[in-house]
Amino acid sequence: MIMKTFLLLPFIAAAVRAAVVPAVDPALHVHSSSTAKPQGRNVTINGVLTYVSLPKNRKFDPTTAVLLLTDVFGLPSPDNLLLADEWAAAGFQASARFSRDTYAPDYLNGDAIPMDGDLNTWIVNHGEAQTTPPLLAVIDALKSRGIKQIATTGYCFGGLYTVRLVQNNTVTVGTVAHPSLLEVPSDFDLMKAQSHIPIEINNAELDTGFTPDVALQTDAVMADGQYPPGYLRKQFDGVAHGFAVRANASDPVQVAAKQGAFDTSLAWIKAHLK
Ligand SMILES: *[C@@H]1O[C@H](CO)[C@@H](O)[C@H](O)[C@H]1NC(C)=O
Ligand SMILES: *[C@@H]1O[C@H](CO)[C@@H](O)[C@H](O)[C@H]1NC(C)=O
Numbered sequence: 001m002i003m004k005t006f007l008l009l010p011f012i013a014a015a016v017r018a019a020v021v022p023a024v025d026p027a028l029h030v031h032s033s034s035t036a037k038p039q040g041r042n043v044t045i046n047g048v049l050t051y052v053s054l055p056k057n058r059k060f061d062p063t064t065a066v067l068l069l070t071d072v073f074g075l076p077s078p079d080n081l082l083l084a085d086e087w088a089a090a091g092f093q094a095s096a097r098f099s100r101d102t103y104a105p106d107y108l109n110g111d112a113i114p115m116d117g118d119l120n121t122w123i124v125n126h127g128e129a130q131t132t133p134p135l136l137a138v139i140d141a142l143k144s145r146g147i148k149q150i151a152t153t154g155y156c157f158g159g160l161y162t163v164r165l166v167q168n169n170t171v172t173v174g175t176v177a178h179p180s181l182l183e184v185p186s187d188f189d190l191m192k193a194q195s196h197i198p199i200e201i202n203n204a205e206l207d208t209g210f211t212p213d214v215a216l217q218t219d220a221v222m223a224d225g226q227y228p229p230g231y232l233r234k235q236f237d238g239v240a241h242g243f244a245v246r247a248n249a250s251d252p253v254q255v256a257a258k259q260g261a262f263d264t265s266l267a268w269i270k271a272h273l274k
């Protein structure tokens with residue numbers, strides 16, 4: 001009898017504990033083949049280096065901004081800057097009303113991980129204590145400049161912070177792609193308990209972090225009207241972690257998935273901005 005109880009306990013503990021979605025090793029990300037040149041510029045906002053990309057059409061709404069939270073490769077990765085350019089350009093193409101500035105703050109404190117970097121040593125200096133202050137400094141500055149609506153789009157590491165901003169009702173709408181470091185389902189239970197901000201998730205079939213199984217656990221808390229502010233999740237098959245940021249131009253599945261994730265997030269944001 002004693003023996004039996006002893007054996008069962010670890011299983012019970014595992015069933016109730018929330019699982020942390022692991023950060024994914026640089027080597028396991030989708031790799032880019034892009035050589036395009038970013039069009040925006042770096043500015044310092046409230047002491048934080050921020051890449052800013054403006055719509056080409058000067059007639060944009062100055063009260064709305066897209067806040068792009070990059071993956072662990074941060075601003076040194078041209079793919080992140082090109083993605084910010086894509087957000088700015090989408091405003092121009094989609095409609096004059098959706099012409100917004102896009103801001104990508106360096107919330108990695110000048111210490112983005114190199115493509116061949118070691119995640120385990122890097123992550124020690126990139127907890128919420130180090131990451132949240134520069135992020136909130138930029139948001140505060142944007143709000144004090146008259147920006148009333150902030151659409152946040154976060155990728156991998158930036159997915160965690162997008163979820164935090166949504167949980168805290170700091171932004172207007174959120175989209176995330178292949179998020180890492182979340183606790184599932186508890187982070188979504190918390191969102192449900194305190195947030196009124198809509199959220200959309202793009203996930204990859206081959207992600208080793210936010211796996212299809214974790215995605216289903218998230219749906220179990222959020223889908224089917226359980227989250228009244230709004231929830232959508234879309235899975236992209238045949239692609240791996242990082243697919244919404246980078247694609248190999250020679251791989252049509254990767255190219256289509258990256259575009260599909262972008263279009264899904266854009267439509268979600270447009271539907272939820274006033
Ligand atoms: C992109 O895909 C092609 C064709 O599969 C491959 O030869 C090339 O090495 C890939 N490039 C990168 C950067 O992974
Ligand atoms: C912005 O800063 C990042 C990080 O230092 C750098 O890699 C990038 O080339 C800069 N971009 C521009 C347009 O100056």
Ligand SMILES: *[C@@H]1O[C@H](CO)[C@@H](O)[C@H](O)[C@H]1NC(C)=O
Pocket residue numbers: 128132135136161164165168170
């Ligand atoms: C969200 O709120 C929690 C609880 O107050 C706080 O610890 C955390 O730093 C906040 N995060 C962000 C990104 O605002």
